[in-house]
Amino acid sequence: MAYEKVNELNLKDTELRLGLPGTEQVKEEQEVSCVRSNKRQLQSDIEEESTPPTKTQIVGWPPVRSYRKNNNSVSYVKVSMDGAPYLRKIDLKIYKNYTELLKALEIMFKFTIGEYSEREGYKGSGVVPTYEDKDGDWMLVGDVPWDMFSSSCKRLRIMKGPDALALDSAI
Amino acid sequence: MDLRLPSKVLEHIFSFVDSNEDRNSVSLVCKSWYETERRTRKKIFVRNCYAVTPEAVARRFPEMRSLTLKGKPHFADYNLVPDGWGGYAWPWIEALAEKSPSLEELRLKRMVVTDECLEKIAASFKEFKALVLTSCEGFSTDGLAAIAVACSNLRELELRECIVEDLGGDWLSYFPETLTSLVSLDFSCLDSAVKLSDLERLVSRSPNLKSLKLNRAVSLEALGSLLRLAPQLVELGTGSFSDKLDQEAVSKLSQAFSELKQLKSLSGLWDVHPEYIPLLYSVCPRLTSLNLSYATVQMPDLVELLSRCSNLQKLWVMDLIEDKGLEAVASSCKELRELRVFPSGAEDLDETNVAMTEQGLVSVSEVCPNLESVLYFCVQFTNEALVTIARNRPNLKCFRLCVMEPFSPDHKTQKPLDEGFKAIVEGCKDLQRLSVSGLLTDKAFQYIGTHGKKIRMLSIAFAGESDLMLHHLLSGCESLNKLEIRDCPFGDTALLENAAKLETMRSLWMSSCFVSFGACKLLSQKMPKLNVEVIDEHPPETRPDSSPVERIYIYRTLAGPRLDMPEFVWTIHKNLEIGVSNLAIE
Numbered sequence: 001m002a003y004e005k006v007n008e009l010n011l012k013d014t015e016l017r018l019g020l021p022g023t024e025q026v027k028e029e030q031e032v033s034c035v036r037s038n039k040r041q042l043q044s045d046i047e048e049e050s051t052p053p054t055k056t057q058i059v060g061w062p063p064v065r066s067y068r069k070n071n072n073s074v075s076y077v078k079v080s081m082d083g084a085p086y087l088r089k090i091d092l093k094i095y096k097n098y099t100e101l102l103k104a105l106e107i108m109f110k111f112t113i114g115e116y117s118e119r120e121g122y123k124g125s126g127v128v129p130t131y132e133d134k135d136g137d138w139m140l141v142g143d144v145p146w147d148m149f150s151s152s153c154k155r156l157r158i159m160k161g162p163d164a165l166a167l168d169s170a171i
Numbered sequence: 172m173d174l175r176l177p178s179k180v181l182e183h184i185f186s187f188v189d190s191n192e193d194r195n196s197v198s199l200v201c202k203s204w205y206e207t208e209r210r211t212r213k214k215i216f217v218r219n220c221y222a223v224t225p226e227a228v229a230r231r232f233p234e235m236r237s238l239t240l241k242g243k244p245h246f247a248d249y250n251l252v253p254d255g256w257g258g259y260a261w262p263w264i265e266a267l268a269e270k271s272p273s274l275e276e277l278r279l280k281r282m283v284v285t286d287e288c289l290e291k292i293a294a295s296f297k298e299f300k301a302l303v304l305t306s307c308e309g310f311s312t313d314g315l316a317a318i319a320v321a322c323s324n325l326r327e328l329e330l331r332e333c334i335v336e337d338l339g340g341d342w343l344s345y346f347p348e349t350l351t352s353l354v355s356l357d358f359s360c361l362d363s364a365v366k367l368s369d370l371e372r373l374v375s376r377s378p379n380l381k382s383l384k385l386n387r388a389v390s391l392e393a394l395g396s397l398l399r400l401a402p403q404l405v406e407l408g409t410g411s412f413s414d415k416l417d418q419e420a421v422s423k424l425s426q427a428f429s430e431l432k433q434l435k436s437l438s439g440l441w442d443v444h445p446e447y448i449p450l451l452y453s454v455c456p457r458l459t460s461l462n463l464s465y466a467t468v469q470m471p472d473l474v475e476l477l478s479r480c481s482n483l484q485k486l487w488v489m490d491l492i493e494d495k496g497l498e499a500v501a502s503s504c505k506e507l508r509e510l511r512v513f514p515s516g517a518e519d520l521d522e523t524n525v526a527m528t529e530q531g532l533v534s535v536s537e538v539c540p541n542l543e544s545v546l547y548f549c550v551q552f553t554n555e556a557l558v559t560i561a562r563n564r565p566n567l568k569c570f571r572l573c574v575m576e577p578f579s580p581d582h583k584t585q586k587p588l589d590e591g592f593k594a595i596v597e598g599c600k601d602l603q604r605l606s607v608s609g610l611l612t613d614k615a616f617q618y619i620g621t622h623g624k625k626i627r628m629l630s631i632a633f634a635g636e637s638d639l640m641l642h643h644l645l646s647g648c649e650s651l652n653k654l655e656i657r658d659c660p661f662g663d664t665a666l667l668e669n670a671a672k673l674e675t676m677r678s679l680w681m682s683s684c685f686v687s688f689g690a691c692k693l694l695s696q697k698m699p700k701l702n703v704e705v706i707d708e709h710p711p712e713t714r715p716d717s718s719p720v721e722r723i724y725i726y727r728t729l730a731g732p733r734l735d736m737p738e739f740v741w742t743i744h745k746n747l748e749i750g751v752s753n754l755a756i757e
Contacts (some may be wrong), residue, residue: 062573068332
């Protein structure tokens with residue numbers, strides 16, 4: 001039955017036990033599943049948590065009509081910048097190339113970015129835009145052709161300070 | 172002395188009775204009123220196409236001019252009903268073609284409509300004026316061409332979120348030059364581009380055109396020329412709202428928008444490029460309805476736009492609006508009646524900095540006195556917020572909350588959301604539609620059963636602890652008409668104990684619950700006026716009575732078992748040896 005197979009959490013909730021179903025248990029499960037392997041060891045990755053397993057597995061949930069799901073441009077990526085207190089979201093589809101994207105990021109987060117070169121990365125400003133791709137690898141923005149980037153980018157992180165310098169010099 | 176009013180007088184009096192609810196009451200008074208009423212009713216609503224046969228409807232209402240039919244259960248919208256389940260329009264169209272050839276309007280929702288159906292409509296109903304298909308599927312653009320070419324008095328052709336086999340944009344070209352009666356055209360769900368020149372000619376020869384909803388393939392530039400041809404539009408659905416326009420084109424488009432003096436409703440707005448949002452500013456103050464749910468616009472731009480919409484009554488938007496944006500809506504759009512916030516997919520469940528929370532809805536509820544209908548997708552909620560919303564807005568009629576992670580507790584106290592929903596049903600005495608979510612125990616449903624006396628439609632997912640939940644609802648909610656439940660851990664006892672209640676409701680849907688096959692059989696035997704459908708795509712080899720069923724769909728019917736059941740739908744009528752009569756009740 002879909003109920004049992006798809007979501008292990010649910011079955012536990014119906015077990016006979018003291019206490020309300022789903023309170024402590026849920027939190028525990030989420031904390032346990034937050035460890036994920038990244039190829040780059042970045043120090044400030046505390047807030048990295050993997051998506052809870054329930055999100056993509058349940059049929060027909062959340063209850064959004066398939067018509068709406070299919071027609072929604074879900075190409076949002078979260079953008080974070082080291083030191084900035086808030087996350088922003090951008091729709092990659094509205095940019096045609098790296099120049100447009102970087103310009104938009106500069107405006108959004110009020111910084112200027114250095115010159116990009118394939119061999120040397122972003123020189124000059126101590127700001128390094130990176131992104132996480134479909135495989136979970138962290139890459140430098142600009143390394144791959146735009147189309148490949150826009151279809152594989154899952155989130156953006158604009159690094160500043162010591163981490164940025166470390167990454168820059170590693171390239 | 173005959174004290175009865177002559178039927179001609181009765182007819183005249185009944186012609187002033189518009190609402191079908193009133194007409195239903197009228198027909199219960201006595202035989203003569205029933206007879207007179209049925210001969211004068213023109214608009215018929217059949218909210219479950221399997222509740223009654225088309226022949227019976229045609230026979231009872233000889234003057235039928237408009238028919239509204241609904242097919243699949245609501246949860247079909249979320250892929251919970253397997254393909255091939257049913258909801259076919261053909262038997263209805265075939266019967267009406269013969270028995271009600273004067274039919275003028277057909278409105279179908281969640282039904283399977285084939286090209287054959289559309290061709291039959293085109294060929295059979297000489298006075299046909301309106302075809303509105305909502306969430307339907309099974310037809311192609313060829314069928315549309317058949318309607319376009321033959322229905323010379325066509326006023327309305329609307330395809331709302333249908334799944335259409337798109338064979339190209341030619342269908343539009345089939346509207347003859349002699350067709351000048353169009354009032355409403357909605358082809359927003361089609362993919363292919365129609366020929367712009369044909370569309371322009373159609374629009375320019377339709378002086379009564381009030382509603383035009385384009386598909387995504389219509390460019391922003393093309394929109395400009397269309398608007399200049401139809402400045403009288405009251406409802407507009409744009410196509411794609413991004414383009415490479417030069418200054419001149421932009422100012423021409425801006426001018427075209429400002430000429431739309433009657434425009435009240437705006438939708439479409441796919442791929443909105445922020446640069447073009449100011450084009451809409453001139454129509455904002457007049458708008459009463461704005462659908463931005465496909466517009467990927469960020470909060471600051473949304474606020475700029477919505478701050479100009481002081482007369483807005485209906486707003487559909489994505490959660491990109493964030494709490495901040497909803498606060499701005501609250502202060503700018505004081506006439507707001509209906510708010511729907513859809514998930515954009517940008518809001519993630521593990522995000523530590525969530526930009527749209529319960530606070531957004533609380534702000535709107537605080538300030539907008541007419542807010543009565545809410546659909547709200549979000550990642551977290553609190554009891555406190557629900558209590559506040561209920562206190563602020565006792566006039567709520569429809570409250571649908573979807574906290575996206577199942578079993579989410581109050582994110583501040585970690586308690587279930589029982590008390591919050593209690594406040595909602597206690598405070599909002601006119602609540603007719605409710606969808607609950609988050610962590611809920613049986614208590615929540617006890618409250619709903621105790622206080623939700625006017626609730627007609629109730630949707631539940633991932634909730635409750637035991638059969639008591641269902642029992643509270645079926646025994647307490649007096650006005651309950653439609654109940655749909657998924658992934659809740661119970662079934663049999665409450666269902667059998669409250670079997671009689673099911674005849675007072677239109678339908679009950681339960682999927683991924685613990686309803687046993689034996690209970691389904693028992694219920695079927697007990698209640699012959701119900702169709703108890705067991706829908707199992709993967710039934711076990713043998714079916715012991717204790718085995719749980721995947722889905723159960725129960726509805727009252729005068730038509731008996733349906734004749735179009737696929738393999739995977741079981742009703743007791745398929746097991747004749749159990750001894751239940753399968754004669755249709757006419």
